[in-house]
Amino acid sequence: xxxxxxxxxxxxxxxxxxxxxxxxxxxxxxxxxxxxxxxxxxxxxxxxxxxxxxxxxxxxxxxxxxxxxxxxxxxxxxxxxxxxxxxxxxxxxxxxxxxxxxxxxxxxxxxxxxxxxxxxxxxxxxxxxxxxxxxxxxxxxxxxxxxxxxxxxxxxxxxxxxxxxxxxxxxxxxxx
Amino acid sequence: xxxxxxxxxxxxxxxxxxxxxxxxxxxxxxxxxxxxxxxxxxxxxxxxxxxxxxxxxxxxxxxxxxxxxxxxxxxxxxxxxxxxxxxxxxxxxxxxxxxxxxxxxxxxxxxxxxxxxxxxxxxxxxxxxxxxxxxxxxxxxxxxxxxxxxxxxxxxxxxxxxxxxxxxxxxxxxxxxxxx
Numbered sequence: 001x002x003x004x005x006x007x008x009x010x011x012x013x014x015x016x017x018x019x020x021x022x023x024x025x026x027x028x029x030x031x032x033x034x035x036x037x038x039x040x041x042x043x044x045x046x047x048x049x050x051x052x053x054x055x056x057x058x059x060x061x062x063x064x065x066x067x068x069x070x071x072x073x074x075x076x077x078x079x080x081x082x083x084x085x086x087x088x089x090x091x092x093x094x095x096x097x098x099x100x101x102x103x104x105x106x107x108x109x110x111x112x113x114x115x116x117x118x119x120x121x122x123x124x125x126x127x128x129x130x131x132x133x134x135x136x137x138x139x140x141x142x143x144x145x146x147x148x149x150x151x152x153x154x155x156x157x158x159x160x161x162x163x164x165x166x167x168x169x170x171x172x173x174x175x176x
Numbered sequence: 177x178x179x180x181x182x183x184x185x186x187x188x189x190x191x192x193x194x195x196x197x198x199x200x201x202x203x204x205x206x207x208x209x210x211x212x213x214x215x216x217x218x219x220x221x222x223x224x225x226x227x228x229x230x231x232x233x234x235x236x237x238x239x240x241x242x243x244x245x246x247x248x249x250x251x252x253x254x255x256x257x258x259x260x261x262x263x264x265x266x267x268x269x270x271x272x273x274x275x276x277x278x279x280x281x282x283x284x285x286x287x288x289x290x291x292x293x294x295x296x297x298x299x300x301x302x303x304x305x306x307x308x309x310x311x312x313x314x315x316x317x318x319x320x321x322x323x324x325x326x327x328x329x330x331x332x333x334x335x336x337x338x339x340x341x342x343x344x345x346x347x348x349x350x351x352x353x354x355x356x
Binding site: 025026027029030033034036037038039040041042044045054055057058066148151152154155156158159162163 | 203207208211212214215216219244327330334338
């Protein structure tokens with residue numbers, strides 16, 4: 001993986017992204033952060049609806065339909081801006097524990113969101129009432145924490161050793 | 177500027193600033209919490225602004241949409257403000273000397289004025305356009321302005337970190353030894 005990252009770092013796209021570093025990285029990161037707002041709040045509103053704390057005047061499937069395009073659209077833009085950011089400095093990403101934990105949690109978050117959406121749609125199609133069970137409510141709470149953890153890990157990539165100490169591969173074995 | 181300089185020096189030398197700079201993990205945790213606060217503020221305000229613009233529609237009560245999100249906006253703002261102040265306290269000189277930081281503060285002030293005008297003046301007649309009706313032009317303008325300003329706040333905030341106030345000039349009383 002490190003070999004791949006080192007190769008990626010020498011590619012024209014990577015070098016180009018770093019050459020215009022003065023604006024390309026801040027622009028990518030700004031878009032990334034704006035999309036964190038869109039994605040996190042979309043997840044939050046749906047989770048709070050499941051918990052019965054917001055938009056209780058709207059049926060749950062309507063709330064899901066209202067925010068699903070924003071969740072998936074926002075995630076797509078985040079993936080693109082994050083990938084370009086990663087291509088600019090791949091070695092910095094793959095050598096951190098935070099990056100890999102973040103990727104793993106994103107996969108979990110995406111799978112949970114997709115499965116939840118499918119189940120709500122299936123129930124709506126079959127005409128069954130969509131009333132979240134206790135387990136679904138607990139899951140909604142966990143989902144909020146999961147996305148907060150993803151945000152934290154994104155910021156932690158730049159401070160990997162400081163956060164994880166010896167668990168971080170960044171300075172493993174070095175005297176720093 | 178003498179007052180400002182001594183204020184900066186005072187903050188920089190404080191016990192809190194020292195603790196923030198030397199405690200492992202303090203700054204990254206504060207920065208991550210800042211991003212969470214920013215995300216809450218931007219995301220919740222965007223829903224309200226887009227509702228004013230009729231996106232995705234105007235079927236739901238504006239007052240209800242706005243009111244139930246407001247507490248989360250304030251929660252996010254409080255979190256971003258507290259963590260923002262802590263980031264400032266840790267390295268005040270870096271921020272004071274950063275033009276983009278002051279632009280961000282000005283943008284925040286602009287966002288506050290826009291919100292106050294909307295709350296105190298524009299939204300007075302909200303009952304007549306609460307749902308299924310196009311809000312008055314002033315409300316639409318406030319929504320567009322709000323999206324533009326808050327986007328600028330986020331962009332400027334990210335940019336602040338990329339323009340550290342480093343002084344690359346060589347002090348006159350330093351003798352340099354060049355080793356090639």
